[in-house]
Amino acid sequence: MSTSLEMQNIQKFYGPLHVVKDFNLHIKPGEFVTFLGPSGSGKTTALKMIAGFETPTSGDIFLDGRSIVDLPAYERGIGMVFQNYALFPHMTVAENVAFPLTVRKASRQEAEEKVTRALHLVKMDQYKARYPNQLSGGQQQRIALARAIVFNPSILLMDEPLGALDRNLREHMKIEIMRIQKQLNMTVVFVTHDQDEALTMSDRIAVINEGQLVQVDDSRTLYGRPKNRFVASFVGESNIIPCRVDSVDDAAGRVTVAGAVPGLAQLSGQSKGDQGWIFIRPENVEISARLPSSDLPNTLDGVVENALFLGEMTRYLVRCGEETITVKRQNSGQPHFAGGTPVTVCWKAEDCTVLN
Known part of the structure; x- marks a missing residue:
């Protein structure tokens, strides 16, 4: 499932506002990389450009060496988990998880097999007939994760996925996401402003401030050898x-x-x-x-x-x-x-x- 991701000289303007500047980043297959920065730093905009929800003003984005910058979001084969889960309230758990397969016109048998496998992976097998309003926040997040991985995406994007959970549940979900990522050998880009999440979960952390990549390093290097005052004060x-x-x-x-x-x-x-x-x-x-x-x-x-x-x-x-x-x-x-x-x-x- 894993694939490489490369962002080359990405720029993003909203009118005169330069929100992403000179963004150059290479992510290896199977790597867990976190975009870490304060609110308004440009990290979610960068994620949306990978997903195809926003278009770069200039620059290019590659998946396994193939440019995707001109592809619509639905052709990129990218899984996405949102902070608010974005589950369909009128659909059961099984129907929610099957939705990406339905739009891809998978056969009924294939869809059932993949939904069963995805629900088993997130330990939600017994909830397939329930509706989202019958689930806790943590359970809804697991279903959102199952839906994002059910179609074997080339890469998984996660935008503040733990922000709505209480502390104990957040700690548990961190471990679960790491387990699933390793088990599937997925390439993951994870957005957060929470330094503890970033330090705990990531192979590398990309610290972003005012639209720029300030430092990209593993957790120990980032914590022990920050490159400037911003990184030193923001991380730890x-x-x-x-x-x-x-x-x-x-x-x-x-x-x-x-x-x-x-x-x-x-x-x-x-x-x-x-x-x-x-x-x-x-x-x-x-x-x-x-x-x-x-x-x-x-x-x-x-x-x-x-x-x-x-x-x-x-x-x-x-x-x-x-x-x-x-x-x-x-x-x-x-x-x-x-x-x-x-x-x-x-x-x-x-x-x-x-x-x-």
Whole structure:
């Protein structure tokens, strides 16, 4: 079922509004790629152009090396799952799932066999005679997924498919979608603004901002090595602190953090004298009772503003002069710092990067 997808220099204008810019992306057969970005970033417009619901202003789209940009949506062989399920209320579950086969004029026997197989795959065999209004939200989403895959599509597109579900159901459906994708070896393009969905489910994540692809990487690289401040702040929780590069030694450098504190950090192409931003994840920041005055790099004195218990860990907000540093610390065997406690925070040079 899997196929490759390539978008070459895709541009999309709505009048003077440039909503998708210089979009170049190659997706391998069987790959699960997520378009991740804030509302209005252009990710759904990009998905609609793949589906055939929107036409690019310029550029080309290829499935397995074949241009589809001039093909109508119904000739592209693409499956689509919408956020609102888009099930027909007057049709039974079986009739809803069979609909793509009906419009393709499949024989009755073939349709019955494929509907049975699709419903079995999403674990909804026993619901085939029910109507959508007799199903829960999670069950409706499973039926929408069965309908999208019943005709063996060349690629599956999913537009915010979990957005209407509660948290527990969303977690369960994430696992189910991943299971089905692997079982069928499908190529999937998944749109979301939820970073947890993207990090959990994807082989690669395409971060989109203001119509542009900002970074395309696997989850670990995206989380640990963002290319700029937008990616660092949008994907996961981050500390982003102003700094100045004082000297450069290969890929590392000496920096001045928050205007006065000496530091060491990994660089990402900066030169001596450049202004930038230290990027450090909260789980990589150490917190301790206030230390005697120290000249150690990447060390700031502060006061705990807030300590939020999260079960297995505590999230601290520490006020350090003009900056607020977020710290996440495991609770097991660790001292607790209440609000108002003077503390010292620090981090290792290898755990922080200077971003532009």
